[in-house]
Amino acid sequence: MAGTKSDLQVDLEQSLHMYQQMAKIRAFEEKVNELYQSAKMPGLAHLYSGEEAVAVGVCEALRRDDYITSTHRGHGHCLAKGAAVDRMFAELLGKEAGYCRGKGGSMHIADPDSGNLGANAIVGGSAGIATGAAFSAKMRGTPQVVACFFGDGALGQGLLYEVMNMAALWKLPIIYVCENNLYGEYTSVGETLAGEIGARAKAFNIPAETIDGQDVQLVYMTMQRLVARARRGQGPAFLECQTYRYYGHHVGDINRAYYRSKEEEREWTTTRDPLQVLSARLIAQKLTDASVFARIEADVKAEVDAGVQFALDAPYPDAREVEQDVYA
Amino acid sequence: MAGTKSDLQVDLEQSLHMYQQMAKIRAFEEKVNELYQSAKMPGLAHLYSGEEAVAVGVCEALRRDDYITSTHRGHGHCLAKGAAVDRMFAELLGKEAGYCRGKGGSMHIADPDSGNLGANAIVGGSAGIATGAAFSAKMRGTPQVVACFFGDGALGQGLLYEVMNMAALWKLPIIYVCENNLYGEYTSVGETLAGEIGARAKAFNIPAETIDGQDVQLVYMTMQRLVARARRGQGPAFLECQTYRYYGHHVGDINRAYYRSKEEEREWTTTRDPLQVLSARLIAQKLTDASVFARIEADVKAEVDAGVQFALDAPYPDAREVEQDVYA
Amino acid sequence: MSEERELTFAEAIREALAEEMRRDSRVFIIGEDVAEAGTPFKVLSGLVEEFGKDRVIDTPISEPGFSGIGVGAAMTGMRPVVDLMFGDFLTLAMDQIVNQAAKVSYMSGGKLHAPMVFRTTLGATRRSAAQHSQSLHAWVSHIPGLQVVLPSTPYDAKGLLKTAIRDDNPVVFFEDKMMYKMKGVVPADDYTIPFGVADIKRAGSDITIVATSSMVQVALGAAKMLDEIGIGAEVIDPRTTFPLDKAALIESAKKTARAIVVDEGYERYGVTAEIASVIADGAFYYLDAPVKRMGALDVPIPFSPALEDLTVPTEQSVFEMARRLCGKT
Amino acid sequence: MSEERELTFAEAIREALAEEMRRDSRVFIIGEDVAEAGTPFKVLSGLVEEFGKDRVIDTPISEPGFSGIGVGAAMTGMRPVVDLMFGDFLTLAMDQIVNQAAKVSYMSGGKLHAPMVFRTTLGATRRSAAQHSQSLHAWVSHIPGLQVVLPSTPYDAKGLLKTAIRDDNPVVFFEDKMMYKMKGVVPADDYTIPFGVADIKRAGSDITIVATSSMVQVALGAAKMLDEIGIGAEVIDPRTTFPLDKAALIESAKKTARAIVVDEGYERYGVTAEIASVIADGAFYYLDAPVKRMGALDVPIPFSPALEDLTVPTEQSVFEMARRLCGKT
Ligand SMILES: Cc1ncc(C[n+]2csc(CCOP(=O)(O)OP(=O)(O)O)c2C)c(N)n1
Ligand SMILES: Cc1ncc(C[n+]2csc(CCOP(=O)(O)OP(=O)(O)O)c2C)c(N)n1
Ligand SMILES: [Mg+2]
Numbered sequence A, B: 001m002a003g004t005k006s007d008l009q010v011d012l013e014q015s016l017h018m019y020q021q022m023a024k025i026r027a028f029e030e031k032v033n034e035l036y037q038s039a040k041m042p043g044l045a046h047l048y049s050g051e052e053a054v055a056v057g058v059c060e061a062l063r064r065d066d067y068i069t070s071t072h073r074g075h076g077h078c079l080a081k082g083a084a085v086d087r088m089f090a091e092l093l094g095k096e097a098g099y100c101r102g103k104g105g106s107m108h109i110a111d112p113d114s115g116n117l118g119a120n121a122i123v124g125g126s127a128g129i130a131t132g133a134a135f136s137a138k139m140r141g142t143p144q145v146v147a148c149f150f151g152d153g154a155l156g157q158g159l160l161y162e163v164m165n166m167a168a169l170w171k172l173p174i175i176y177v178c179e180n181n182l183y184g185e186y187t188s189v190g191e192t193l194a195g196e197i198g199a200r201a202k203a204f205n206i207p208a209e210t211i212d213g214q215d216v217q218l219v220y221m222t223m224q225r226l227v228a229r230a231r232r233g234q235g236p237a238f239l240e241c242q243t244y245r246y247y248g249h250h251v252g253d254i255n256r257a258y259y260r261s262k263e264e265e266r267e268w269t270t271t272r273d274p275l276q277v278l279s280a281r282l283i284a285q286k287l288t289d290a291s292v293f294a295r296i297e298a299d300v301k302a303e304v305d306a307g308v309q310f311a312l313d314a315p316y317p318d319a320r321e322v323e324q325d326v327y328a
Numbered sequence C, D: 001m002s003e004e005r006e007l008t009f010a011e012a013i014r015e016a017l018a019e020e021m022r023r024d025s026r027v028f029i030i031g032e033d034v035a036e037a038g039t040p041f042k043v044l045s046g047l048v049e050e051f052g053k054d055r056v057i058d059t060p061i062s063e064p065g066f067s068g069i070g071v072g073a074a075m076t077g078m079r080p081v082v083d084l085m086f087g088d089f090l091t092l093a094m095d096q097i098v099n100q101a102a103k104v105s106y107m108s109g110g111k112l113h114a115p116m117v118f119r120t121t122l123g124a125t126r127r128s129a130a131q132h133s134q135s136l137h138a139w140v141s142h143i144p145g146l147q148v149v150l151p152s153t154p155y156d157a158k159g160l161l162k163t164a165i166r167d168d169n170p171v172v173f174f175e176d177k178m179m180y181k182m183k184g185v186v187p188a189d190d191y192t193i194p195f196g197v198a199d200i201k202r203a204g205s206d207i208t209i210v211a212t213s214s215m216v217q218v219a220l221g222a223a224k225m226l227d228e229i230g231i232g233a234e235v236i237d238p239r240t241t242f243p244l245d246k247a248a249l250i251e252s253a254k255k256t257a258r259a260i261v262v263d264e265g266y267e268r269y270g271v272t273a274e275i276a277s278v279i280a281d282g283a284f285y286y287l288d289a290p291v292k293r294m295g296a297l298d299v300p301i302p303f304s305p306a307l308e309d310l311t312v313p314t315e316q317s318v319f320e321m322a323r324r325l326c327g328k329t
């Protein structure tokens, strides 16, 4: 359970659970890529591979009824917060069994049952929703906390500053989680960001921390602390997680040399992979051995394979569906 | 001329010129209030009385072809940058002789001849225009600098942060001048602003200073420095001027007790009046005597009286005008 | 008798809000200067005294921000009434209204909803110039997922606002700034007016004048003038542009065989276009003359009174148009 | 022969931009991922290599901000071409486009101008769901001070974009994302196409199909099918929704006595309403049937291909409508 003292060190069970969550996301995204490459998935998708420790570390520190808002690169957030693989795939394939009955697709997966208020295809677009959810939690007097995920690119959107100001003024229970993966689409943050990221939150009196987003234990422990603080009514926080996306901006972005180097990609994938970082550490600490991870990998692969098969077999929504759900 | 070393102290002539500019704005605004109270002016107006040192100190540091953008409380900026009293009044009365042929009114006075790109009735709305003008100056290779005036209230608008980011990234020649008069409409800044104002600019790597906006010599000297820096290609700056509006949010805002105290008003008008501060200082320094100020007051009063008469006598635009100027 | 009680339009709005806030603790108001100031139009005066600053919330000048906060609050169990002081500021909040609030129900396959009201204003002739005078209701009427309300009397204002607050979908509610002081009978009881039901403000059989919001009084004035020359005008107010009571509008036009649509938005690509084309289609075989449209002149609203008054349809101009359409010159 | 040279729609846009940038040093491009990436649609590929990063400027993800910078640059002597990647992001930039760019000429009494182009996109069926598929040109068509361009062929795209860049007023230029790869003849010479001149894409005398942007090809396909059952359809493309070539549209409808308007924006309060009501009014005494409108279904665009394809008019649905309207069943 989140929020108690003993959680401040990460025990083995929890670490393995986080490993499993990360492995599931990785396997899910590999499958999404395959579906795209084999023309089985409509449209595009933005893969989360490489960034798993952020979603998993953050969501591990949340309760099920805490909220998240997600982004165009949202599969990892959804899975980490508790979405099921099969219904996720169904949504990506536009099937009725999907989380949004096929109407949302990759960029709009929402699952209120697990506290997921939705991915969002407007960069920064969910910052208002997340802050409003925190506002609502406070008004309703519940202990809920909100994690608002967004990329470094969203720092370009003025909306974020407007809502951070109000979150600070009103001491709202929200953590702004910035996934700094060094690029917004095909442009590096160096070209789009003046100053330090954390300073932007601090300017609004919001405490900000910058951490290695590839270390899931660190993300979890930091988030634990910030969530506990928010739950105590001490207001918002800002967490910059330094991370990296292994694939292109979306599945179709194959030739990336004009905006980032192969060396850089290699550096991140080989030395800073969040799954490897965690498994190597646990093995070095002699807390477990390689066979455990192999078992987890096999488990999630089975889950993903079954999930994708479920989705492939599932029916499309009926034509009548097109005019339903426009209004409540 | 601005930008040379010797200007760094303010000589008597220049000080008196600034006094005259401030006195003109004060007299102008008193007349506007009169016009409103006697139902001779259509609509409303937001008076600048009390804040004169900001507009005058800032504009004194600018060349005629430098740009400003202004706000809904814009009369002072326009006059300080070089607009004529008579055509200003004509605009406020909706006459064809006005700066905008009567189409703009109080909140939209623009005068490209004096580098005034226009007042703006959207709070923060001109931050984009101002930054674009600075961008354009840089692209065109001219030495022009831009002063972007806005109130403390505009700090609520996300647009400001978006353009400050780009101004910093691209080292644009612009000074963001925040007139912090403690209120946005009927709400005090304490309720709407988290953190320190200057920190918001610094977060984007923009140097920021906070000064007494009632001391016109200080405003001028500070602005001189920032303008020189921008003209040298060293990029944007942010200047917070602490000031106070003597009247209500607009001419119709008479009973203000529910949002600010009479004591506070008295404190500012009696001990921090920008005209008094300057005249008292120059007299104390034995640089001049009271008769000089009396003469200036008489001069500007005559100018204002003549201006308002001109405007009252001027014709309204012809009905055909209504469909003109929609397109160039 | 309570039936005969008169309130101003502003009072009717305030009463609707107060009643709904008493009835439902989820309802709250958020926007600029809504608390002690009660908005610049004083529409909300007194509410903060009754409901406190936790339910009547002053914000920074952040239209996108507090609109977005409204959306998030609505999605998680609250019923926000978001105050956008001038309709012209819709420009700033369109992403939150259109890409977020309007679409969340559909995008989530019906799992999430945004039950909320965006209260804003429309209307010119206040000498407020181009950025404070627009009537931009056509924009939101265009968007699936939104409902758009344009009350034209204190009675309608109260009943429609209550419906808006109770509705489970986002509603954009436009108040004419010039109408706030207008008086009318408003029952003290709890009544609601359903969306999508047009109201015949005046019956007549020679010509149909469809009018919205600020233009209803103008149309009624014109109808009176038309009466004097023997033309019986029916004035019909759709009250909501979406849902639109097409049947009632078409029915009226079929009966009179002539129709004019009057609305204060810019004429081109405006609300008059939709309504005129609905009537021209639905009553095609009954019309004796083309359906005529009268919107605001297609110019940014000028400040000068000498010009501004030329931009909005008037009793006189509606009268002239109707007379011409009826072939009386 | 250069007359016969074929380019894709994207190449035509790029060529227009390159030619104008060579001709006029005031022209520059600003937006997200416009430089090395050449936009996600690769429309601008190669321009940064020729013109450098000072004239093809990558911005942060700040639509309001860089639109506003465009306005200020335009007001002070430059000719910005502002790139708004998806038309759905207009929601974010509406204040800069509508309250600033569109009004500055009028509000300043003609002293300031904003000669600039907002290039953006429209169109569904890319499986991009509700926030990346909208066709929001009705909004800007509603606003005095703006001009709105909807090219439907590579030829028109080049000629109209050059006109837009040379115009002294703000222009919103919509490109259909699905059309970028479409090929057509595009002269290598410097030609422009005036605004407000409709183009008859196919002559016919039995029915008029007014179609815009993405719907022109659909209308032409339907016309071919109609031919086979003996109905001669005239397909007419207004090319600019403002200025709108009312005379040409009315003329065509007078000739054929029947008209359908097809456009990919949401149907209600959309572009079809304006055009249909203009025709219904102007050709009133010549029409044998009501003017029919076909826009996108009034729902947020769904992701699922099974649903998305139902939301946009198709050759088949236009054909059916035309056949019904001509009384052939
Ligand atoms: C308002 C808006 N502008 C532009 C886009 C197009 N776009 C989609 S993702 C993206 C880059 C986002 O970068 P970042 O926030 O860093 O997230 P990342 O993709 O790196 O996870 C852009 C520009 C958009 N979806 N929304
Ligand atoms: C975007 C926008 N929101 C709200 C308003 C209404 N309004 C006009 S002035 C004002 C207060 C502005 O305060 P500030 O920026 O501090 O300027 P001051 O009036 O104090 O000079 C407000 C809220 C507006 N004009 N524009
Ligand atoms: Mg990124």
Ligand SMILES: [Mg+2]
Residues within 6 Å of the ligand: B151, B152, B153, B179, B180, B181, B182, B183, B184, B185
């Ligand atoms: Mg202020």
